[in-house]
Amino acid sequence: MLAFRLGFLDVGWLDLIDIALVALLIYQIYNLVRGSVASRVFIGYLLVYLAYLLVKALGLNLLTTILEYFISVGALALIIIFQQEIRRFLLLIGKSTNVANSRWLRRWLLRQSGMPEPTTPLRPILDACKTLSTEFSGGLLVIRKNDDMQKFAQSGEVIDAEVSKPLLLAIFSQYSPLHDGAVIISDGRILAARCILPVSDDDELPPALGFRHRAAVGMSEATDAAVIAVSEESGRLALALNGELFTNLTIGELEDRLGRYLREPGLPKPELQ
Numbered sequence: 001m002l003a004f005r006l007g008f009l010d011v012g013w014l015d016l017i018d019i020a021l022v023a024l025l026i027y028q029i030y031n032l033v034r035g036s037v038a039s040r041v042f043i044g045y046l047l048v049y050l051a052y053l054l055v056k057a058l059g060l061n062l063l064t065t066i067l068e069y070f071i072s073v074g075a076l077a078l079i080i081i082f083q084q085e086i087r088r089f090l091l092l093i094g095k096s097t098n099v100a101n102s103r104w105l106r107r108w109l110l111r112q113s114g115m116p117e118p119t120t121p122l123r124p125i126l127d128a129c130k131t132l133s134t135e136f137s138g139g140l141l142v143i144r145k146n147d148d149m150q151k152f153a154q155s156g157e158v159i160d161a162e163v164s165k166p167l168l169l170a171i172f173s174q175y176s177p178l179h180d181g182a183v184i185i186s187d188g189r190i191l192a193a194r195c196i197l198p199v200s201d202d203d204e205l206p207p208a209l210g211f212r213h214r215a216a217v218g219m220s221e222a223t224d225a226a227v228i229a230v231s232e233e234s235g236r237l238a239l240a241l242n243g244e245l246f247t248n249l250t251i252g253e254l255e256d257r258l259g260r261y262l263r264e265p266g267l268p269k270p271e272l273q
């Protein structure tokens with residue numbers, strides 16, 4: 001089906017759809033990597049690819065072969081460099097499809113993998129955050145949703161105790177040897193404290209935010225866990241979900257966002273006591 005003729009080039013409707021889809025894909029990828037160091041790598045790779053197309057069209061065979069090798073090795077390097085962004089991209093696709101949001105399917109997958117559905121009471125966590133915030137004690141709390149937390153829990157001290165406000169406050173007390181790092185909570189239990197989380201390299205985060213907040217964002221990029229950061233400096237509450245940081249939250253806003261996130265389709269309601 002011919003749409004129009006451009007000199008010697010016949011452009012069909014399918015070609016137009018193809019170009020539009022590729023443009024959309026590149027735009028979405030750019031949106032995902034924008035602001036991170038990876039965006040410069042992405043633009044660099046795109047320029048090399050355009051140069052390759054140009055030299056190929058001009059018939060410069062030697063240069064075409066060199067660039068071809070560079071691009072094929074580069075594709076592998078890109079997967080390694082962009083692993084965080086690829087994960088976010090796949091998460092975005094997964095989230096936007098009804099199949100992934102199907103309560104039935106997710107329950108079935110959880111049953112197949114033998115993993116119990118997560119249930120964590122939020123009330124003790126919220127109460128502890130409120131106290132930490134008013135007392136300007138820093139805190140970093142990871143609440144598991146679906147992804148496995150073992151790898152991160154192993155970086156700290158194993159606790160495996162029922163989640164409670166006094167225990168959380170004891171951990172984050174400045175006199176506690178466990179107050180540094182993050183606490184990991186899963187299915188109503190504190191798995192471990194003093195855990196080391198991955199740090200985000202997102203350069204769009206406000207420069208005033210330090211490593212506690214970067215670690216919260218990094219953990220929410222690497223997993224689907226919800227991460228609460230309580231600032232030691234300002235007492236402010238922040239919540240990181242899927243690589244996005246919500247700052248300056250009131251305790252009510254934190255409760256609302258956290259509850260909604262953990263209650264998303266396929267998951268049982270967290271107990272709010």
Ligand SMILES: Nc1ncnc2c1ncn2[C@@H]1O[C@H](COP(=O)(O)OP(=O)(O)OP(=O)(O)O)[C@@H](O)[C@H]1O
Pocket residue numbers: 138140179180181182195196197198199208209210211212213214215230231232233234
């Ligand atoms: N990768 C990490 N994993 C776990 N905890 C971390 C990590 N990086 C920093 N922290 C915790 O954050 C604490 C303070 O970091 P920093 O002062 O840079 O954070 P901040 O974002 O400015 O927060 P605050 O407002 O509390 O000062 C550290 O003492 C440590 O307990």
